[in-house]
Each structure stands twice: as structure tokens, then as C-alpha cells.
């Protein structure tokens with residue numbers, strides 16, 4: 001295939017892409033998904049286990065896993081059966097409550113160390129939006145402090161300095177046109193893993209802050225491991241000023257541990273946002289946390305904090321969550337994901353070394369990224385901003401030609417699921433060796 005391929009192997013995908021592009025901006029539902037059309041259009045018709053099948057009948061091993069939700073594999077029989085059984089009882093009640101809601105909320109409160117109460121919604125962005133509203137109501141303050149390289153969703157409060165260009169490090173960088181300037185101005189941006197910069201920002205803005213939000217292990221830029229002194233500073237500074245600490249565990253919770261990254265890091269946030277892996281692909285998310293913070297939303301929509309949503313607590317998402325969490329706990333999925341993740345990372349790192357290619361492999365448990373043009377372990381976003389984007393794209397294209405799918409975006413990551421096996425590992429490493437030899 002060539003870069004402008006319309007060969008037989010992708011001709012139906014090409015036709016679907018053209019059809020979509022006429023009526024869907026960019027020919028995909030999100031800009032990040034549109035990147036997967038590069039260099040060949042990607043139109044899919046089936047997802048099963050660890051594979052995706054295109055409309056051209058091409059079967060690809062999926063390392064993208066829809067940006068992370070698929071932790072048990074696509075189309076997991078037991079999760080899908082639980083959802084189908086729920087549909088038979090009623091698709092949407094939309095009034096009062098259900099036993100399923102209470103049960104899944106109890107389960108989240110039991111699993112996530114910091115969570116006492118839970119409010120459901122349908123996406124990670126909604127969860128972070130609600131968390132910030134709760135934090136603003138609690139403190140009476142406007143400003144939110146976030147960290148460079150952390151993504152918390154598309155809304156104006158947080159879509160700032162996720163991927164700032166090198167010449168905008170340290171500044172507020174709105175990620176989109178059309179954002180409300182006042183929202184951007186009320187977002188304080190600090191480098192990740194820099195306790196001194198964080199303390200200085202707290203000293204400057206602490207009295208005006210409504211909350212501090214972070215991905216505890218930022219995967220929006222591959223993987224940054226938080227240092228102990230940074231975590232200590234986060235906890236002590238936010239405690240001292242009664243500023244809610246918000247963990248965005250949209251990627252990390254349930255994928256890295258049924259108890260969230262917070263359990264392993266030993267930090268107790270005040271609010272936690274979860275989504276993605278909790279439902280193995282069904283739309284479901286939640287904000288949880290301290291009772292007094294969540295109870296602000298306990299009014300009847302005329303007082304307190306309004307948290308609203310026609311589809312919040314949708315039975316399909318909750319049935320999927322109940323079953324996914326059961327499987328994650330009972331079947332020790334973590335052991336498989338952790339072992340396999342380490343084997344991919346070590347195998348890839350060996351290949352880079354053997355071929356003398358400048359690059360590094362970063363990750364945690366079932367997540368990994370290969371980043372070209374840099375070697376030391378990244379600690380902060382500034383360590384990631386200069387990676388070799390074009391080389392990664394060539395790697396992604398070469399791997400796709402050999403049947404392995406991940407987006408050509410160099411800041412994104414590979415994910416593994418329970419459906420990935422040692423055979424996938426072997427095939428991946430053999431093919432990666434070939435592709436790296438050609439780079």
C-alpha cells in the first residue's frame with residue numbers, strides 16, 4: 001500500500017470515509033479518531049476479543065482499544081449478556097432510582113478508597129465538569145489548578161495546556177478555538193512532578209482556588225510516574241487550604257487496579273472521576289468522593305449543586321459496570337495485564353537497543369508507548385514535547401501494514417486487554433523488529 005492508497009485492501013474503507021466526510025466534519029466523530037484515517041481510511045465493522053475488522057475484511061490486532069475502555073476484550077460475552085438482560089427489563093426509567101444504581105454506587109464506594117458517595121454520568125468530561133462544580137460550590141472560589149500534559153475532557157474549564165507547543169510551556173494554552181476566555185483565565189497551569197512550582201502556585205493562588213485536578217499517572221502523554229515528593233506536596237498543600245484534590249482516574253481506575261491508582265499511590269483525593277474501563281466499552285462514568293462534597297448535589301434541582309443528565313445512570317452502562325467490576329475482581333485480570341504489559345515494554349526496549357534506535361518505552365501495567373528521539377524517563381510534559389512525531393507515524397503505519405492497529409498520534413498509548421495473549425506479543429515484537437529495521 002502507498003500513502004495515498006486506494007488499493008483493493010482499503011477500497012471499501014475509502015468509500016465509507018468519503019461518504020462520512022460529506023456529512024460528518026473530518027469524516028469521524030472526533031478529531032482524534034480522524035487521525036486513524038492516516039494514511040489509509042479506517043472504517044470498521046466488527047470488534048471481537050483483541051481484534052478489529054475493517055469493512056474491507058482486514059483483521060487487525062487492536063492496541064488502541066477505543067482510547068482505553070476495553071479492558072476485558074471487545075464483545076465480552078458475560079458483560080454483553082448482562083447488558084442484554086437489563087435491556088429486557090427496561091432501557092431507561094429516568095425517574096426516581098433503581099436497585100442497580102444503588103448497587104453499583106455501593107460497589108464503587110467499597111472499591112475506591114476515597115469514595116463515600118457517587119453520582120453517575122456518561123462520559124469522563126461530564127465527570128470532571130461535575131467534580132469542578134462541586135469543588136467551586138464547596139469553596140466559593142473560581143480558579144482551578146491543573147497540570148501541563150493532563151487531559152480532563154473537552155470542556156472549557158480544563159481543555160487548557162494539554163499539548164502546548166514548546167514555546168508555550170508555562171503559559172495557558174487553550175486547546176480549542178471558541179473557548180470562553182474567562183474559563184481559560186481561571187485555569188492555573190503548573191508543570192507535573194514539580195513540587196516547588198506547585199507550592200509556589202498554591203502560595204500565589206491558594207486563596208482563590210476551587211480545586212486541584214490531575215491524572216495521578218498522566219497517560220494523555222504516554223506515561224508520567226508521579227514522584228513521592230510531588231504527591232506529598234499535593235496532599236499537604238490541598239489539605240492545609242481545604243482545596244479539594246480531584247483525581248481524574250478516567251484511564252487509571254479499574255484498568256490499573258479495581259481500587260484505582262489512588263490505592264497504589266497512597267493518596268486520598270477528595271473527589272475522583274472514573275469512566276472508560278469501568279464499563280468495558282459501554283458509556284458510563286461517575287464522580288465520587290467525600291460525603292460532604294457529594295451531598296451538595298442532594299437537592300431537588302432547585303437548590304445546592306445541580307448535577308443533571310437524561311441518561312445519567314443508564315441501565316446499560318451500569319449493568320456493564322457491575323459485570324466488568326465483578327470480573328476484574330474475581331478473575332485477577334490485573335495479573336495477566338501486568339505481566340503482559342511488562343513483556344511488551346521489555347521486548348520493545350530490547351528491540352530499540354538492539355537496533356541502536358534513539359527512543360524509550362514508557363508505561364504502567366497494561367499501558368505502554370514507544371517514544372522516539374528521547375531516552376530518559378519523562379517526568380513532566382516538557383520531557384515529552386520534543387519527541388519524534390514523524391518517526392512514530394512511520395512506525396504506526398508499518399505496524400498497521402502488518403496487522404497491528406494503534407493511532408499514529410505519538411502522544412497516545414497502546415492498551416492491552418484480557419483478550420491479548422502471548423501469541424499477540426510474539427507477533428507484535430516480530431513485526432516491530434521488521435518495522436524498526438526499516439525506519
Ligand SMILES: Cc1ncc(COP(=O)(O)O)c(C=O)c1O
Nearest residue numbers: 123124125151152153248250251
Ligand atoms: C484522563 C481523562 N480524563 C477525561 C477524559 C474525558 O473522557 P470522555 O472522552 O469520556 O469525555 C479522558 C478521555 O480520554 C481522559 O483520558
